[in-house]
Amino acid sequence: MEFDKDEQGLYEFIELLFFAYRDFTAGPDGELMAFGFGRAHHRVLHFVSRNPGLMVAELLDILRVSKQSLNRVLKQLIEEKFVFQEQGAGDRRRRHLFLTAKGQELADRLGAIQFEQISGSLKGFSPEAYQNICDGLLSLIADDDQKEVLGRFDEARKRNRGSDE
Amino acid sequence: MEFDKDEQGLYEFIELLFFAYRDFTAGPDGELMAFGFGRAHHRVLHFVSRNPGLMVAELLDILRVSKQSLNRVLKQLIEEKFVFQEQGAGDRRRRHLFLTAKGQELADRLGAIQFEQISGSLKGFSPEAYQNICDGLLSLIADDDQKEVLGRFDEARKRNRGSDE
DNA sequence: AAACAATGTCAACATTGTTGACGTATTATT
DNA sequence: AATAATACGTCAACAATGTTGACATTGTTT
Incomplete structure (x- = not known):
């Protein structure tokens, strides 16, 4: 047996996804603005936090943006010491990304905000x-x-x- | 009994929402580009299609953008005859938004693309x-x-x- | 008449996306 | 050893979409 795929229901599904994403992503904005960062920075902090040692190429595949677009925010995060790079041990062309203590602290704070949103919503x-x-x-x-x-x-x-x- | 709110699971939930939204919204992009439109235009077409007679103020509340930002895309859609306005019957300050035949056709085509995505995913x-x-x-x-x-x-x-x- | 409401508009600017071209190490191939 | 390919960075120009501020128009309410 399958889900009911009437047109009304599908349209409602589309809108639910839109509104859920809208309200969910709006949460951490305040915290980010305090550092002069936006959602693009948040995405980098999130995925580097979750995947320490992530390579630039992998991050590009995750975010699906151009390297120039990523580089703009990554550069800021590195200059302001939220993120640092380590040259690959085997292949020294590769740059592995990590969060500094400061970066981890911010990432955790943003994560905590979203945790509360989800926990509150789904309890x-x-x-x-x-x-x-x-x-x-x-x-x-x-x-x-x-x-x-x-x-x-x-x-x-x-x-x-x-x-x- | 409640859902399991361990940190791993919550992080995964955040990412699932991110990736689902990323892939879901990417679908209609090709069709939109053919008309020189973007996702902002799509959102207007969608919500006017679903709520014929919608007022500008309501649309602003749905999309949560500034009226100037909305007006930019709405203006294009009206100039290119995808959307038209009707003055309010009671309060003539109000502009009720509707899709033209051309607008409805495009909205339906975009809807069909997303219907297929959802049906395919959730069958x-x-x-x-x-x-x-x-x-x-x-x-x-x-x-x-x-x-x-x-x-x-x-x-x-x-x-x-x-x-x- | 004055205040308020709904909408439109002009201008300036910020964020985040794009493409194209080029540079620099480093590694792999021939 | 020379050449090609890979991983990354960078400069520049531009496009889409968001922001704020100021102001105009029109219609409604008081």
């Missing part, structure tokens, strides 16, 4: 319902990208195994 | 799981806005009752 949902939501969002991601996303989830979980629990 | 989900996803997205919307969103859903359903079925 009252059963684990099964929550799992359905996650599965649904994953399915909305382009097929080719789903593996990459899940792969990074695994790596992050491996990385944080033992240190958190 | 295989049970109606219950689908309902969980919709409920979850709704909950992510700011409390004050949820009523407005649901109110417009109701109006749209009333408007289309009888004409579709």
Whole structure:
């Protein structure tokens, strides 16, 4: 049996996604503006925080923006010492990205804001319902990208195994 | 019983929402570019299509942008005859927005692209799981806005009752 | 008449995206 | 060793979309 795909319902789904994303991303804006940063900076902080040692090329693939566009915000984050680079051990062309203590602190603060939003919104949902939501969002991601996303989830979980629990 | 709110899971949720929105909104871009339009134009076409007779002030509240920003794209859509205005019957200061035949055609084409994306992604989900996803997205919307969103859903359903079925 | 409301408009500017061209290390290939 | 390819950085110009501030128009309310 399948979900009900009447036109009304699909239009409502589109709008729900729009409004949810609108309200969800608006949360950390205040904190970011205090540093003269925007959402582009937030995205970099987030993904470097979650994937320490991330290469520029990988970040470009995640964000799907041009390297010039990324470089503009990355440069600021490096100059202002929120992010630093390390030359690759094997291949020294590669630059691995990490957060400084200052960068990690900001990333964590932004994460905490979003944690509260999500927790507040989804409290009252059963684990099964929550799992359905996650599965649904994953399915909305382009097929080719789903593996990459899940792969990074695994790596992050491996990385944080033992240190958190 | 509640959903599992460990840090890993919440970070993953944030990223799922980011990637889902990224891939979902990218779909209609090609079609839009053919007309020299962008996502801002798409949003106007979508909400006017769904809420014929919508006023400018309401559209501003939906999109959460400045009137100057909205006016720029709205002006183009009106000049190029995708949208037209009608003076309010009671209060003649108000401008009610409607799509022309050309505008409706484009809006429908963009809608069809997104319908396919969603249907393709969510086929295989049970109606219950689908309902969980919709409920979850709704909950992510700011409390004050949820009523407005649901109110417009109701109006749209009333408007289309009888004409579709 | 005066105040208020809904909309439109002009101008200046910020953020974030784009493309094109070029430079610099570093690594891989021939 | 020479050449090509890779990973990254950078300069410049430009486009889309957001912002604020100021002001005009028109219509409604008091």
